Amino acid sequence: MTDKLIKRRFPNPVELAGLLKFRKLILNSRQRRLSKAFTIEDLRNIAKRRTPSEPFDYTDGGADDELSLKRARDAFKKIEFQPRILEDVSDVSLSVDLFGKESKLPFGIAPTGFTRMMHTEGEYAGAVAAKEAGIPFALSTMGTRSIEEVSSVAAEGRNWFQLYMWKDRERSQELIQRAAKAGYETLMVTVDVPVAGNRVRDKRNGMTIPPTLTAKTIVGAIPRVEWWWNFLTTDSLKFASLDSWDGTVAELLDFMFDPTVDIDDLKWIRKQWPGKLIVKGIQTVEDAKRVVDGGADAVLLSNHGGRQLDRAPVPFLLLPEVVREIGKDVPVHVDTGIMSGMDIVASYAQGASFTYIGRAYLYGLMAGGVDGVRKSIQILESEIQRTMKLLGVGDMRELTPQHLKLL
Ligand SMILES: Cc1cc2nc3c(=O)[nH]c(=O)nc-3n(C[C@H](O)[C@H](O)[C@H](O)COP(=O)(O)O)c2cc1C
Secondary structure (H helix, E strand, O other): OHHHHOOOOOOOHHHHHHHOOOOOOOOOHHHHHHOOOOOHHHHHHHHHHHOOHHHHHHHHOOOOOOHHHHHHHHHHHOEEEOOOOOOOOOOOEOOEEEOOEEEOOOEEEOOOOOHHHHOOOHHHHHHHHHHHHOOEEEEOOOOOOOHHHHHHHOOOOEEEEEEEOOOOHHHHHHHHHHHHHOOOOEEEEEOOOOOOOOOHHHHHHOOOOOOOOOHHHHHHHHHHHHHHHHHHHOOOOOOOOOOOOOOOHHHHHHHHOOOOOOHHHHHHHHHHOOOEEEEEEEOOHHHHHHHHHOOOOEEEEOOHHHOOOOOOOOHHHHHHHHHHHHOOOOOEEEOOOOOOHHHHHHHHHOOOOEEEEOHHHHHHHHHHHHHHHHHHHHHHHHHHHHHHHHHOOOEHHHOOHHHEEEO
């Protein structure tokens, strides 16, 4: 009946022409690819198509049943924000104080090993993108560029060095001295790896470092030609910490991870390192207190992105208790499971002083080298900014547990 009330006319060709819009042609194939990513999950999907399954699974996977990783990601999804309305949020500041200096964004890049296996631009891409964004970049002991190489491509960046502790104090000392000499401002000591986690995907894939050519990898290489071309035409993998390694991967890991390391070794490192010291991989309140007594300037709650102990505590859920116990003395940082800017906002509301991304930047890296890492950072930045405005909060430090309910 109402259609009788509506008068019809012929379509107006001028109006019709105005509606026609062609997508802007992006000639650069990397930029074209990245322009289709709106979330970190989109970057992951692109990464999966472009990277051989061994390095992709090495990055994407966790230990054993991968429950630590799943639970960490689920915990972020099980929150409900409590927004405030009618607040002036025309100006939102995402910068935070980090050891007396500004970090332009409330997150940094976590240390990751073998990064040049995910994409040939590896650590350079992470360090350069971090420098441009004004956030810290942590180079892993198992990184595939040397301490000096990274500081030379991102000299004005905030470069940090992550150390796996060894009983071999001479070697540890040598690395600490090299990092200090190259201008690294903070040392991050990882303490959750007495042995390597049980990465079942890597076992199933028959993963080796560098990847070996089998019939399966050759078939998988066909749609991933760029990765192989990059891999075969650039210098071979070497490690941040070692000039060369003659042994097998298993021997390398046995050497890197030392089950005999204890709190006295941490105290020893504290004495060697002149800068700030973060202890990474804390999973209980008691250990948080212990490492603060051992000289930590900050504690990083982390279960290594679910790559070590499976069924481990969820770092995000551990935050309030740890912050209550030691938050007055030292800042409490957090990582594991962050896939969105909303996860970062939620972490600050739970009391975190800083956050880190591991896979969220590696997916960008695999999707498009340094431009992909820039894209990861941009996606997170815009998600944080929008969430803050929708929550009615103008500054990261104004976030409180009142902005959050755990469902
Ligand atoms: C591929 C990969 C390699 C990693 N290598 C290291 C490492 O060498 N040293 C370290 O302390 N943590 C390492 N981590 C753990 C990260 O520093 C970080 O704790 C973790 O990725 C955070 O979880 P997320 O990936 O969910 O963000 C690695 C993580 C990934 C994904």
